[in-house]
Amino acid sequence: MxxxxxxxxxxxxxxxxxxxxxxxxxxxxxxxxxxxxxxxxxxxxxxxxxxxxxxxxxxxxxxxxxxxxxxxxxxxxxxxxxxxxxxxxxxxxxxxxxxxxxxxxxxxxxxxxxxxxxxxxxxxxxxxxxxxxxxxxxxxxxxxxxxxxxxxxxxxxxxxxxxxxxxxxxxxxxxxxxxxxxxxxxxxxxxxxxxxxxxxxxxxxxxxxxxxxEKNIEPAHIDAGEYEVILTPEAVGLLLYYLSWMGFHSRAFHSGQSFMAGHIGEQVLDGKISIWDDGLDCSAYAMPFDWEGVPKKKVELVKDGMAMGVVYDSVTGTAAGGASTGHALSLLRDRYYSSPLPTNLFMKPGEESLGDMISSAKKAVLVHSFWYVREVHWGKATVTGMTRDGTFLVENGKVTRALPNLRFTQSIVEALQNVISVGRDSKLTDQYNGVARVPALKLANFNFVGTS
Amino acid sequence: MDFQLQKLLDHAVAVGASYADIRWVHRSNDLLQLWDGDIDNISTTESEGIGIRVLLNGAWGFAATNNPRHGFRAVEKSLETAQESARWHNKPVELAPVKIVKAEWRTPFEIDLRKVSFRERIDLLCEADEAMKSVEGISQRKASMGFFLTDQIFVSSEGAYIEQNICECGAGLTALAADGNEVQHRSYPSSFQGNYASAGYEHILSLDLVNGGKQCAEEAVALLKADTCENGEKTIILDSSLLTLQVHESIGHALELDRVLGSEASYAGTSFATPDKIGNFRYGSSAVNITADNSLSGGLASTGYDDEGVPATRTELIKDGILVNYLTSRETAAELNMPITSSMRADGWSRSPLIRISNVNLEPGDSSLDEMIADTEDGIFMKTTKVYSIDDKRLNFEFGPEIAWKIENGKCTKLLKNVRYRSITPEFWNSCDAVAGEDEWKLWGVPVCGKGEPGQIVHVGHGTAAARFRNIQVEGSR
Incomplete structure (x- = not known):
């Protein structure tokens, strides 16, 4: 055997x-x-x-x-x-x-x-x-x-x-x-x-x-302020993870911390945004059961910008008068994170390529990666963090200059309420607890507050 | 312990390792966690295994196993990985010499953690939870307590045999208040799961969780109606617990020499504090003195020896504001001809040791919190870390407290919420004009410091006293 x-x-x-x-x-x-x-x-x-x-x-x-x-x-x-x-x-x-x-x-x-x-x-x-x-x-x-x-x-x-x-x-x-x-x-x-x-x-x-x-050389200064941004899937993945940690699970929702609390059925994000968790979709890291053995299923979190629901494990599901959605974490998890959490996140792709997003931008900041993102305010899922490993200025449809790493402090909810376009290609990204398959995003406003 | 450490070590050397060490580690962690008064997790986790580190052809290899029958296989795997490392290795690893010892070390304690029943722990946490619950307006409560017992043996091909028994414990509370528009929380005694120490149960009893629970709940509710502050440059005074993470992120990590030399470039990042700055770079004002000291009693990184067999020691990292040393390993100390700081630690048996923050401390000054406040015309006093983010070179950071008070004409007046401050590391530490004295200096333990690929979580300590900083950019709006 x-x-x-x-x-x-x-x-x-x-x-x-x-x-x-x-x-x-x-x-x-x-x-x-x-x-x-x-x-x-x-x-x-x-x-x-x-x-x-x-x-x-x-x-x-x-x-x-x-x-x-x-x-x-x-x-x-x-x-x-x-x-x-x-x-x-x-x-x-x-x-x-x-x-x-x-x-x-x-x-x-x-x-x-x-x-x-x-x-x-x-x-x-x-x-x-x-x-x-x-x-x-x-x-x-x-x-x-x-x-x-x-x-x-x-x-x-x-x-x-x-x-x-x-x-x-x-x-x-x-x-x-x-x-x-x-x-x-x-x-x-x-x-x-x-x-x-x-x-x-x-x-x-x-x-x-x-x-x-090769392009990331001689970074130019830009003033702090709000900019249009083009985020690669790697950058989107980390923001989505934080949106999930601060909003898409029962403990945040029922304590009133989540931006979704009291708003189920309401428009909370731009209509171009749909987010779900699906432990059965093999284009991510599928596992058909959670760490309590509960079968997984697709759970709609935000559909066409409308708040749909959050995830539960057996304890929080019962406490809320319902049942587990199959999102219990392992007992061996990092203690910082409470169970339950979405672990197989998806954001619905759109129609533009990353190249399209760049070529149609008059002035934007292109971000390849975010780094050390942390919670600032839970209610609107406001976080602070840095860009890293390639931040560029896009002008008149072209990447023109490298930029230094930029600090941002931004409500993820507000950023996702004004979406210019969603990328057509999605990428699997690694997150603290699980994975997220996400497209690139072009957002109208993103608040940069300083540089390294 | 079923692993035959000496035989495995001899085998590694016999088949070609120029150096080898083996760590056998047995860990037993007890966790107790209450959510809203219900016991959500009450568990014991035991983990035991060996990690074998070898130098072959001048390059490192490492293998770890939990299976006593696979010890020799692990030796072979460590050599295979070293062989592969040597394919892309420019310069053979050299190790700075260390005194070879056969030694034992145990954490000093008064009340043995092994003799404190779960019932006693549950009762204490429940009482603290009740204290939070008694405050009207609290919407969520969390209480947790952890015991960590680690037995380990380090043997090396140089002849070292070091046995250590380390006991650590701590507890923490969080009260959350929400009124539909605003969400605020307070932690006690500090954020990051509370305050931990290398000590017995006397440490947890000293935390005064019940009174602390009531106070933090009251403050969480009060914060819902607190004012916000205006944006602008201010004098800020940080309490001891908030300074813990400030020291951790902007000094401790910045001075890990493996990071400085680029080993963490793809993950945890690098450091602005490059080797050319040693001895001449003004990191902070003359009030800023930083030490690394894993020989301190009670520090969460306090041990007798690190995971390379280097005895615990005290090292000045920043003296009168000038950068003078790094946190080092035997390898990096040899590379830059610097002191070995007993800073190599691994997250259990399954990880290769890395340079880690030990007990990195802001040494006491000659002021006091009361004096600093009395001497401040217009400023903000901040307590307990809430927001923390720093860039990958440890320069640009944004931090924020859970709670703050406006200082007007030498007195704390209005309660403030949602305060954050931003700065650049050397500018920030050079703006420090006062540090409180020894009687206000406190050693904090943070049980969640992450680094490395694969990820490693270790326990770190920071001794700090309140300090004042001038002309710091403060943000109060959302």
Whole structure:
């Protein structure tokens, strides 16, 4: 029996034979590698294997949980006992809806597992990095970045009959390029992510980054103020993530923090904007269940500018008088983030290419990346942050000058209330919790407040 | 511990590593979290494994495994990765010498975290939550407490054997008020999950969560009706907790030498504080003295040794306003012939150590908060970090407090909300004209500092006292 089947059989057996009133076991295994480089040298190269079992019990109406990365039967049973001990100390939770009962999860249309990615080793990553560094060096530039790949097994099983799992692969390139000796200045980026690493064209990505860096020279001053902006998908992805974190989940919505609170069914954004979460769409990182084993479905968040709804996990869904929408995060998440959250965000593409957006602009700022975006005011999803890795002035339809990195402080809601056009091509972008597939955007007003 | 560390180390050297170290780490983290009085998360997370770091052909490799049966496989993988690193490596890595020791170190504590029951912790958090709940107008409450127990062994091919038992804990509260038009929140004792320390349960008891919970809830509600301030250049006074993140972002990260040398260029960014500035760059006014000190008792980065086996030490980074040192590793210290600052740390067994902020402190001055306020005609006093963003060279930043007060003629008068301030790092620190003294100096612990690819979260400490800054751009409007 293969390692994967052994692990799944073990957690299913333990769930089936537990003495706990209710038991939920989640499994997250990974086999991961990364090669990192800077200044045209590899300075970090690593592999990691790990497998963590998280156990939650709901016993005598009390909740307790325990996680361990020892995956043998004895260690998992010890974790169940610890979770029961913790639960016994807890207060009863009469509102807790219980763990997920047996429910079918939809089949994905495309496998999330690619042998090409799973079998990529340190030598293969070394070859990819060699392609990148040779290409960049050949153009007289230097590069910093990382190539990574991993195989992951995710499973949820409950003693109420839910048994779901997914084996998947993921790969990523993060690259910035600059002139030799000018690390961090005049940079150009390239970022790629996908399930199938064979789709990563390292030479093309390296040339893309060099092309941007080549133009990113002798930045001109611009005054602080409101500008029309053209945002690449990478820049849009981060803004959408913050809009989601500040607005599209139940905890923000029901506490009154979200810009959507009290406005469901109303026009809150420009009519060109539609946003949804869909864990079943394989053009993002699809997974047909959440970390409570609840089946995923498409959830409309904003449709043609109108507020439609937010996402829930089982606790917040029940508290709101409804049910989970399938958006519980893992117990192992970064504690900064509360569950639930959208993890597979989409923004509806439009009709213009990035080139069209530039050629039709009289005066605009073109932003390739945003950096260190943080919350300022929740009510209108106002954030502050910097541009990075390529900010340019567009005049009379052409990119005319490089600009320094610019600080912005801007309500994302207000920015998305005046959309000039939406890009026709969408790109998968990596976010703190999950991914976002988004197009470029051209916005009428964006507030820059200073430069580095 | 089922890993045979010495055998694995010997194997790495036998098959060609010029240097190798192995860290076995066992972590046990307890988290307790209440949302609106309900226990949302009550859990223990245990993680154990080894990370093997090797130098082969002058280049680094690293492999980590949680599986005791895969130790030798991990050694092989670390060597394979080093072999690949050597393909694009101009200069062999050299390590600055360090005294080789066999040592043990334990976090000093009064009340053993292992002996504090979940029941006792739940009761304390529930009491603090009730205190927030008792304030009319609060729309959401969050309370959390964390215990982190780490046992680790470091062995190196140079002969080091270091065993450490580190215990850390902390707690925090957040009260949120919303009235349909405005949303405000207050945290206690500080933002970023509260205040953490390397200590026993006596640290949590010292936080006075119940009284703090009531006060922060009252302030959150009061902020709904607070004034906003006008935009413009002002004198600002930052409290100790707000200065924590100011030091962290604009000094601590800026002085990590791996970042300065470009290793983080694609992710966490670089630094304006380039090596040519050492010894001659005026980073701040003469009131600004910054140290890195992981030997401090109670600091969240306090240990006996870092993850390269370097003993804890105190290093002056900025002296009388002049940049004098960086946070270094053995590799970067050798590269620039600088002191080793015991700053290499890894996020558990599965990550290769990086240069990290340890306890980076703004040393006390000779003023006091009361004196600074009394001596300010027109200014703003700000408390607790709410907004924080800085550029990828650690220059241009925007910060903001959860709560502020207008200072008029030497007194705090009106309550202010939604205040932010912006500056450029050296301009900001050069505008510092007063720092409060030792009796107001406080060591804060932040359990969420991120860096590196793959991402690594480590715990950091910052000792600060309130300080005053002149002519800083303040924004009060949305």
């Amino acid at each position: 293969k390692e994967k089947e052994k692990k799944l059989q073990l957690i299913n057996e333990i769930a089936d034979t537990t003495s706990a009133d209710q038991l939920e076991i989640t499994l997250f295994s990974k086999d991961y590698g990364l090669t990192r480089f800077a200044g045209n040298q590899i300075h970090q190269n690593m592999t990691e294997e790990d497998s963590t079992i998280s156990v939650r019990v709901f016993h005598n109406s009390r909740l307790g949980s325990c996680s361990t990365n020892r995956s043998d039967r004895v260690s998992i049973l010890e974790s169940v006992d610890k979770a029961l001990t913790i639960a016994a100390l807890n207060d009863p939770l009469p509102k807790f809806p219980g763990f997920t009962e047996s429910r079918p999860v939809p089949a994905l249309k495309v496998s999330p597992y690619y042998y090409s990615t799973a079998e990529t080793d340190a030598k293969d990553r070394g070859d990819m990095v060699s392609t990148i560094l040779s290409t960049v060096k050949g153009r007289g530039f230097e590069a910093a970045g990382a190539v990574e790949n991993g195989t992951y097994l995710k499973a949820v099983c409950t003693n109420r009959g839910q048994q779901v799992h997914q084996q998947e692969t993921a790969a990523k390139l993060n690259l910035v390029v600059n002139r030799p000796g000018q690390t961090g200045f005049g940079t150009g980026p390239a970022r790629w992510m996908g399930r199938d690493i064979s789709e990563l064209d390292c030479r093309r990505e390296a040339l893309h980054a060099v092309d941007i860096s």
